[in-house]
Ligand SMILES: Nc1ncnc2c1ncn2[C@@H]1O[C@H](COP(=O)(O)OP(=O)(O)O)[C@@H](O)[C@H]1O
């Protein structure tokens with residue numbers, strides 16, 4: 147596998163992408179500037195908790211910052227090939243502290259997303275009583291939609307930030323600062339939280355967005371993109387819509403419709419298993435009869451062309467999900483092994499760990515299983531509840547805060563994960579659906 151050269155934060159930005167400031171009412175676009183990674187947040191994150199408040203099922207939960215008493219009018223956006231993610235802060239009128247909010251829009255609906263940001267900017271202007279506003283932008287769309295952003299957000303300074311730097315910056319923030327954020331997944335214990343740690347290097351990040359980027363991170367200012375694959379979230383989304391007729395990813399939008407399908411599916415109707423070929427386990431090679439020998443291998447049977455209607459959308463969805471996740475899991479293992487890395491963080495909206503109601507256990511299970519199986523338990527697959535917002539959070543943290551303003555929110559009860567009893571497979575759902583707030587024991 148070719149190893150690409152290290153990208154250092156000090157790398158000179160591509161000046162062909164930059165656009166000069168065009169006057170008072172035009173936004174300024176400022177290209178990525180070199181800045182240290184792993185910024186210690188300028189915000190007070192002491193006592194930070196993951197909140198119960200998500201306005202609807204497709205939202206990622208807020209992070210409550212009870213000790214961030216000063217308002218910071220910060221907005222950051224990460225515009226990817228599939229989704230645009232936004233992170234912003236609001237402070238409370240009546241209660242001490244504030245919240246980090248995490249939103250996402252389909253990149254196709256970039257206009258809606260920019261309308262949302264325009265409202266945030268307007269709000270911030272009123273509260274701050276000042277016109278100056280900076281929006282941090284990362285991801286390919288920060289370049290692709292430069293003109294559109296300029297038109298929709300006149301007078302705003304858009305500071306572009308490097309996507310990979312932001313991913314790591316955001317991930318480091320979640321690992322080091324946010325309790326009950328990082329977890330391992332297993333069928334018996336679907337959300338086993340990791341302790342926050344300052345001892346995080348080296349690690350590998352597998353960011354599963356539209357495509358997959360694999361980064362090796364060895365220190366606060368040291369990382370390189372060691373691999374990637376085009377078989378990622380966009381592949382799943384595209385093939386799902388092509389083969390199942392479902393239109394989107396979510397129950398509230400079309401992607402969950404597709405993923406929900408997969409939950410009732412049986413991939414054995416589509417995939418060819420070892421047992422279908424051998425009639426039993428292939429014990430000599432350690433291959434169980436239930437192992438997928440060939441994804442979609444049952445579709446083309448003995449030279450007979452099958453019609454698409456011969457297969458259920460549910461089964462096709464499950465098979466696709468296994469196919470993409472297994473492939474990423476195996477590539478991740480091989481790359482980690484090649485580089486001697488044992489801690490593997492999986493990020494990107496593909497994982498859907500932090501989705502309020504419909505996080506996807508099958509994906510996490512498949513990735514965890516692959517890493518565990520191939521590494522014989524030597525490596526650890528780690529997930530995050532804000533998996534899709536690593537880049538936007540990293541960009542957000544690069545703000546030099548402009549202070550003062552407010553919005554309102556309410557607190558609710560505290561919650562200790564250890565109190566969950568009963569069927570462990572319910573824990574995941576309980577955590578995501580409960581109207582309680584996770585709070586660190588400290
Ligand atoms: N609501 C959703 N709509 C579309 N895709 C979703 C949704 N939730 C999860 N996904 C998956 O996440 C992928 C995008 O992940 P993301 O990290 O946002 O990547 P990108 O930065 O390339 O947009 C999609 O290709 C799809 O597989």
Ligand SMILES: CC(C)(COP(=O)(O)O)[C@@H](O)C(=O)NCCC(=O)O
Pocket residue numbers: 225226227228285286354355356357358359373374375376
């Ligand atoms: C080009 C990208 C970095 C863009 O990031 P994304 O919007 O997919 O999150 C990513 O899609 C990618 O790394 N694709 C795989 C390219 C490859 O290594 O073959």
